[in-house]
Structures are given as structure tokens and as C-alpha cells.
Amino acid sequence: xxxxxxxxxxxxxxxxxxxxxxxxxxxxxxxxxxxxxxxxxxxxxxxxxxxxxxxxxxxxxxxxxxxxxxxxxxxxxxxxxxxxxxxxxxxxxxxxxxxxxxxxxxxxxxxxxxxxxxxxxxxxxx
Amino acid sequence: xxxxxxxxxxxxxxxxxxxxxxxxxxxxxxxxxxxxxxxxxxxxxxxxxxxxxxxxxxxxxxxxxxxxxxxxxxxxxxxxxxxxxxxxxxxxxxxxxxxxxxxxxxxxxxxxxxxxxxxxxxxxxxxxxxxxxxxxxxxxxxxxxxxxxxxxxxxxxxxxxxxxxxxxxxxxxxxxxxxxxxxxxxxxxxxxxxxxxxxxxxxxxxxxxxxxxxxxxxxxxxxxxxxxxxxxxxxxxxxxxxxxxxxxxxxxxxxxxxxxxxxxxxxxxxxxxxxxxxxxxxxxxxxxxxxxxxxxxxxxxxxxxxxxxxxxxxxxxxxxxxxxxxxxxxxxxxxxxxxxxxxxxxxxxxxxxxxxxxxxxxxxxxxxxxxxxxxxxxxxxxxxxxxxxxxxxxxxxxxxxxxxxxxxxxxxxxxxxxxxxxxxxxxxxxxxxxxxxxxxxxxxxxxxxxxxxxxxxxxxxxxxxxxxxxxxxxxxxxxxxxxxxxxxxxxxxxxxxxxxxxxxx
Numbered sequence: 001x002x003x004x005x006x007x008x009x010x011x012x013x014x015x016x017x018x019x020x021x022x023x024x025x026x027x028x029x030x031x032x033x034x035x036x037x038x039x040x041x042x043x044x045x046x047x048x049x050x051x052x053x054x055x056x057x058x059x060x061x062x063x064x065x066x067x068x069x070x071x072x073x074x075x076x077x078x079x080x081x082x083x084x085x086x087x088x089x090x091x092x093x094x095x096x097x098x099x100x101x102x103x104x105x106x107x108x109x110x111x112x113x114x115x116x117x118x119x120x121x122x123x124x125x126x
Numbered sequence: 127x128x129x130x131x132x133x134x135x136x137x138x139x140x141x142x143x144x145x146x147x148x149x150x151x152x153x154x155x156x157x158x159x160x161x162x163x164x165x166x167x168x169x170x171x172x173x174x175x176x177x178x179x180x181x182x183x184x185x186x187x188x189x190x191x192x193x194x195x196x197x198x199x200x201x202x203x204x205x206x207x208x209x210x211x212x213x214x215x216x217x218x219x220x221x222x223x224x225x226x227x228x229x230x231x232x233x234x235x236x237x238x239x240x241x242x243x244x245x246x247x248x249x250x251x252x253x254x255x256x257x258x259x260x261x262x263x264x265x266x267x268x269x270x271x272x273x274x275x276x277x278x279x280x281x282x283x284x285x286x287x288x289x290x291x292x293x294x295x296x297x298x299x300x301x302x303x304x305x306x307x308x309x310x311x312x313x314x315x316x317x318x319x320x321x322x323x324x325x326x327x328x329x330x331x332x333x334x335x336x337x338x339x340x341x342x343x344x345x346x347x348x349x350x351x352x353x354x355x356x357x358x359x360x361x362x363x364x365x366x367x368x369x370x371x372x373x374x375x376x377x378x379x380x381x382x383x384x385x386x387x388x389x390x391x392x393x394x395x396x397x398x399x400x401x402x403x404x405x406x407x408x409x410x411x412x413x414x415x416x417x418x419x420x421x422x423x424x425x426x427x428x429x430x431x432x433x434x435x436x437x438x439x440x441x442x443x444x445x446x447x448x449x450x451x452x453x454x455x456x457x458x459x460x461x462x463x464x465x466x467x468x469x470x471x472x473x474x475x476x477x478x479x480x481x482x483x484x485x486x487x488x489x490x491x492x493x494x495x496x497x498x499x500x501x502x503x504x505x506x507x508x509x510x511x512x513x514x515x516x517x518x519x520x521x522x523x524x525x526x527x528x529x530x531x532x533x534x535x536x537x538x539x540x541x542x543x544x545x546x547x548x549x550x551x552x553x554x555x556x557x558x559x560x561x562x563x564x565x566x567x568x569x570x571x572x573x574x575x576x577x578x579x580x581x582x583x584x585x586x587x588x589x590x591x592x593x594x595x596x597x598x599x600x601x602x603x604x605x606x607x608x609x610x611x612x613x614x615x616x617x618x619x620x621x622x623x624x625x626x627x628x629x630x631x
Contacts, residue, residue, distance in 0.1 A: 021302070029298060033305065040309045047316025077264060077315070081308055084271045088301055091278055099294050102287040113291040114364050122427045122562070 048074030146252025292368030352385030371478020379471030415442030455525025504560030
């Protein structure tokens, strides 16, 4: 039951992210990517199954946990993904700011330096 | 099941990655000593190349070797596996990195040197080697991000507005692609409860096939974006012509090939059932990319952008081998990846030399040499015998035409027929785009010759060395073809791989 609710929440997050990424303002695209990252983290968390079991701690001297325990792997995966995603997101924000400074644009239609409109066509003769 | 420790000799599997990461960290510490940095970078790259070569030799002789970290038994610990595919690609990548390092001596802005180009090159090579050698799909995601971070740095290094514009587009779309990859990973983990590639192969057979097909489609979308296949290729022509030529050559040679490698690794190897369902979509993806890539090249006027579109066409050729896998077709795709790593790098290096001379080299042996190298590389990219590009295309055509696929009984297999046609059209269009570029650059007198001729020195030497290597392996391809066939056999019959990881009988 709680997993269904989480799945719906992930869907909502992805809906918001897709809406934001379709925007032409760079900062909204970045926000969309941040929301998408959180949606994915939540998805991995839900995919590891949500239980009310005990924390996954093995007592000293034992090799196996005593009873049912929560799945620790999704947390490790999410932690990795959060760290990487955060680093890349920070870089992209700085990059967007640099682009705003040096290109004077945060609108994708006006960022045409690498593919300028109206370039000469290739010649037809030899 | 593995119960004992990995023998010391098998630690070779992680050596390329460890060398790259530790070397990158060491160079960062020595960031004020630029001359020492470049020599150390060369030494580390040579060591990585040597360990890749040793790894490939062992794998060719003994079959795949694996190592699982942290004393966890295989499906739980992170596994590194070297098979012919991974070790061969890693070796080609290290080779290209050494050549590009020599080229960078000639053509690197001083600010880029100071801002740490050498540590980033090592980090990129470590990321690429890690992606080729890992046997854990979440670990593959981590290496993708390592590659992404280092290329962000490399592309933005000199920091002029053109580069910033290119890297914004490259960064956003590639970050989105890796996010989709992670999304698919989460779903795959939820479905199968494992992330080890060998374990996924076993568990996928009993799983819900509809869900698996959806996950495979999502993975295909993510990797096709990384590889720049047609509908999701927009980032490549917008960014690959912006950084300095040497850096562009390294990125163009390595990056999209990692995406192509992941497609080879996931579809025919890890999830063959899902690939069979996705076959029509893959055929369409391959055929459209093969035709539209070189058409884009024909519509361009700048050398590096033309090469970008030729690269995209080549990605379609690789996907065609994955779309309808047989031993010959997959070995063609594998060999094409090696060919693309070498040839595309050479093309971008040549473009850099031409840009540096302003297209105004006087009539001299240097102009003659440069024109000959460009012609040879363009013919190789198009797949004209006796150049290297011909052999993978021959294998692909063989794979698609044989196996009774074209004319089994009375039914014509339209999918194979479409792919065969698209491969031939791709070669023809690439030839047109390349020939026209060459004619305009070299077949007429330069309009005005610059009074002071630029120094090309080491850059020209490195480019000539790489091109001669490509011509050489094109003339004697037997060893590479045999290795590619071995890689394809291991891919289509993964029992050896699973056994090496320690999960199979």
C-alpha cells in the first residue's frame, strides 16, 4: 500500500521534471533535472521494498542478522547517486551562470554561438 | 562460488583504473610543476596501456578473468571482469590517449595547462577503462559519471564563450541521459533484486518479460543518447567543434564509444530476450542514423562538424550489428567500435592541424602528407578497402546476408535487407561528404599562403603515427578480426563469462 503511494509520488515528481525540462529557460531546465534526480532516488528507495523491519545491523560475533531487516543496499545506491548528482548539478549551475555572463543569455533560443543561424550553405560546384 | 581470495595475478583487472585515478590525484598535487606533470601523465598512460595489453593477452589465452571486491561473494560485491571486448576496447582507448597527449604538446592553451588538463585526461581514461572493465551495472553508471565530470572539465578548460555554449548543451543532455540510465537501473533492481551483470543474465530468464522490455527500452534510450544515435544526437554537432582540437579528438574518440559499448553489453549479452522484442525499433534506429548522419555531413561546411556527423553515421553502423546479432554481425560491430575509436580521433587531429595552419599551408611535403593522411582516414571512415573501416562493414554485411536471414524459404527478411541497404548507403554518403571536403581543402591552390608557416612538429608526427597504425591494421586485419570474433562468441554465449564471475557451473 505504502509502495503504491510512493510510486505515485515518483510519477508526480517525474511529471514535474518533464514539464520543467521542456522549458527554454536554462534555470528551469536545471531545476527540472534536480527534481528528476530526486524522483529517481525515491524510485530506487521504493524499488528496494519498504518494510517496517529492523535496521540491518548484525550483532557482534554473528554472521547473519537475527530476524528480518530492512534492505540496506538501496540506501548505499541512493547515497552514491546523491553525491554524484549533487556534484554535477553544482557544476551545471556554475556553468549556467558563466553562460549568462559570457553569452548574456539564459534562454536556449538565444544560445546559438556554437550553431549560429544562417550559416553559409555548402557549395554545389567543385 | 568463489571462497578464496583473488590471486594476485588477477588484480591486473583493476590496475588500469587504479593507475588512472591515482595518477590523476598525483598530478593534482603537483599542479604547480607543469613540465613534470606532462611527463608523469605520459608515464601513467604508458603504464595503463601496458597493463591493458597484458590483460588482453591473458584474456585471449585463458578466457575472461574476474575480481570481486571487499570479500563479498559474487552477486553482492562489485565485480570487475575483463573479457576480450572490455580489455580490447580499454587498450584502444589508452593507445588513443597516448597519441593525443603527444599532440597536446603542440596545441594546448597555456591556461588549459595551468587549469589541470593532464589530471583530467587521466581521470577520463580511468573512467573509460572502468566502464569497459566493470561487471556491475550500477558501477557502470558511476564510471559514466566519472567520464561526464572529466569531459565537462576538459571541454570548458580554456573557457571562451563558444566553449561555454557547447558544454552547456553537452552537459545538460548527457546528464539527462545518465539520469535515465539510473532510472532504468532502479527499475531493474526492483524487478530482479540484483545489479551484477552475470547475475542479471540468469535472473532475467524467469522474470516478467513485459517489464524487462520496458527497462531495456529505457536503457536503449539512455545509451543511444550517450552514443548520439539519430533522434537524440543533437548535443554532438553542437559541442564537439568547440574545444581545442586535441581535446575534441580525445573526447570524440572515446565518449560515444562508451555508449556504444554499453549498448553491446546490455542488449545482445545481458537482456537477449528483451532485445528480440525491441528488434524492429533497433533496426529503425540503426538505419535512420546510418543515413541521416552522413547526410548531415554533406550539409556542413566546417571540417570538424563534418567529422561529427560522420561519427554519428558510424554509431548507426554499430547499432545495426546489435539489432540483428549473429557471430559475424556482432564481431563487425565490435571491430567497428575499435575502428571508430582510432579513425575518428585521427580525423579530429587532422582537422586540428588544418585549422592551425589556417588552411594555408604552402606547397610542401607537409601539405602533401596532410592531404594523404586526410584522404586515407576519410576512405577508412567510409569503409573503402584496403583501409581498416572496410573489414567491420564486411563482417556486418556477412552477418546480415548469411544465416539465411535474407532469403529463408520464400519470405524476404526485410529487416536485414533494410540494414544491408543502409550500410551501403552510409558508405556512399560518407564518401561523398569526405571527398568533397578533401577536394575543397587540398585539390586547389590555397587562396593566400600565410607568410609565416605554423610549427606542426610533434602534432603532425603524432597524427601521422596514429594514421599509419590505422592503415597498418587495415592491411593486416587478421589478428583483430579473430579477436573480434572471439569477443562476439563470448557475448552471444555468456556461459564462460558467468563462470569467470563465479556464478555459473
